Amino acid sequence: MLSFQLRKSLREFTLDVKLNVPAHTLALIGHSGCGKTTLLQLLAGLVHADDGFIELDGKTLFDAKQTVMLPTERRNIGMVFQNYALFPHLSVGDNIAYGLQGVARAEIAERVRDVLRMFQLESLSEAKPNTLSGGQQQRVALARALVKRPKLLLLDEPLSALDVETRGHVRAELRTQLDQIGIPCIVVTHDYEDARVLGQEIAVMDRGIILQRGEPEEVRERPANRFVAQFVGTNWVADDQVSETCGEEETRVLSFDPWHAVVTRGPVSAERQWRGRIRDRALYGHALRLWVDGDVPLIADVSSHTLRESSFEVGEDVCISVASEHIRQYVTRAQSADEERRDASIFVRDEPSEKQTQVGELWRPASRICFLRSPLTAAVALIAAVGVGASVTTYSHAQGAGANQAGHSTTLTAFVAANATDPFNAIIQAFEQRHSGVFIQASYTGTQILQTQLQQGAPDDLFLSADLSHIAQIKKEGLVTQFYPVSHDKEVIVVPKANPAHITSLADLGRKPVNLIIGVTSVPIGKYTREIFQKANAVYGSAFSTDALAHVVSEEVNVKQILEKVALGDAGAGIVYQTDVTPTLRSKVTVIPIPATLNVIATNYIAVPVHAPHPALANALLRMMVSAKGQAIFQQFGYQPLSTVGGNG
């Protein structure tokens, strides 16, 4: 036994329904959007009602007053959806067994076998849902809902996904099945015929309220109002011919079936007749159904043999009469929608005290789930999770690092401008040989990236900058106290071995058409190149700088990219550091020197940051690099000797 009273404000109206459903099938009919599907969702707990209660077999599923809201998964309600919603990744058998959790394996097998047999699905147990016909899918969906032995079965438009041919057959089959299960069952449909066949009882719904409820025949024969009459396909006329009223709230009405209506072109001598114009017509089986608009809207069936004699067309004026023996006269309460609402708003619970005992174990809406629904809190929670996760990772890593340091080895970190990669690797080797147990890790990148990293507090023992401005900036910020020049380099012109532009000197860069590649102004090589061009103006004419820059096809952020493009022949000439032209590259490019008077000395600077983790060793490394031994290594890689060694800036 299901009894409930529910109220829920919808967009256009308020759903307000009170029903008791014994262990039989109730067909709920109404136009789409009348709230019938919402009602099913409210019963299933998929939607939260504003007010009311639901009680199933003496158990409270929902009670707004006591803030009881049992979640869907604990209501034990079977539900069959319009499109059946079978799990596409599971076979028929697995679909049916899906909800049987915490049941012994043997029992699962037995129960699934039973329903497979009941629904004649044995041969399909391994089939995937997408291979089944509509009728088969419907049986699987029903089997899946029933194998759980629910206390209530809800079917949402169970037949509308089927085509017309199978529909009648499946409908009859479904009726038989529903008759067997012996639990309250609500079928939602918009089709009166479905409702008539499936329901032992039907309820007509419109705009959120139940207009009439009763056995299918009773509702059809004695519709409570015009809406119900139209819905079930019968005629309803307020009997204004009967003068006496039976009370203020009651109306005397009469109704008759469309197949008893007689349609004629002219007036007849019948007691009851109405005039009207044919609005629409359609073939219904062996009869032509006419919709006639007049003082009252009526429907009338014209049997096919009458049809041959006189066909009725849309727009024709006709007269509809009915013999008095076919007229049903009755009295109905003139119930306005407002009154219905007033009725329903008096929420009275039957025997509320007994249910208290069950309330304790029920889920309450104000639980922990609610706060996770807010996206903001969820986002905060996620960010916190990121923080915790990251810190755990780092902490464990820090532990590991600490363990390393407990040994006898020390690791120095050096941030080195990428152009000094080769000599610095050689210096590392030399230094590590002399200091056993000391390892140097070098991070080779562009000076500007290294500068940013230092500013962000990177743990670093030695900084080698390719540019005065970057290290000067670092000094200004107090991250280093003193820095020293460590190597001198000079610029050269490189051209491809084939030398397509016939470049032989610096002067040619301004004179001959050539695809020239130089460094971008923000990197040292680009700055130096422009300085060289400016100097050359004095020797090659004041237009040289402008001419040479006009030949530039690309400005690179990296010397290696200039070299690679020249080596590949994509550029006719490039200006790079002499030391960058490694022996491998010498086979691909020709080096053309720039006159010493015009050349600019490129200086690398080194410093030990004030926050260096190993200042003593770092200073030893710095001293070694500027010493004769260190300088010898630099010269080995083509660097110029340091003319003066000493503090700078």
Add this chain to the structure above:
Amino acid sequence: MFRILWSIVIAIGLAFLFLPLLAVFFSMPIGTLFRELNTAASYQALQLSIKTSVSALIVILLLGTPIAYWLARSNFRGQSLVRAAVQMPIVSPPAVAGVGLLLVFGQSGLLGHAFSLFGISLSFDTSAVIIAQMFISAPFYIHAAMQAFAAVDGQLLTVSRTLGVSRWSTFWRVTIPLAAPGLLSGAALAWGRALGEFGATMMFAGNLPGITQTLPLAIYTAMQSNFNVAVAMSALLLLVSFILLILVYMLGRTTHVNRTVKKGVRKKHAVLSTSQITS
């Protein structure tokens, strides 16, 4: 005629996509390639790359999956704003991402400063590489996962609940198996992106061999001195990525979604064999 044109267009397109990568392999004899590769440095870099990218992928899966599910399933004001924001790392230049990470996790950054009080330093550490890779590649996974989750019919989740299965359990038994192909390809994409991540790592994590020097960074460093080594390492990176991507896609194709369900759920969730049902 149309057919021929069609095939030509496809052939040109494919050649455009493949040739630059193939060129890396054929720029030098295979023997030289292997000789150049056979150094401790390149193995170290490869090892680090795999270690960090796999770690990043795991964290991405753990954090990205809930985000993707939330974005796909819920409706709230400003949802498209959040969706767009989640995609931002894809369009931001990696160096910018690196600066952003430094500003947050760097030692004087928003969170980094707080962490440093506990002696935790995230930047210039292997964990920094993982963070940079996560940041750059997570959007690829989240985007794919979001679409995969959104494609799962919400009614299936509803029906699961009416069958008495909790949301959590439904997530594992219905949502994940149905979204699996999308999740897998999202993960593959994110993983590949993490493996190739360069700019943000360089900026945020630095370039220290064995600690933060992943394969792409090692390639960059090798370019400073020996172009051949750089090419050889590039070949290695491409090969490793290719093999792993192929594996992922094969896994995606052969893994029957059904099997994922059975594996994913430890409890006996009533999965029956034919014999049990029909006997």
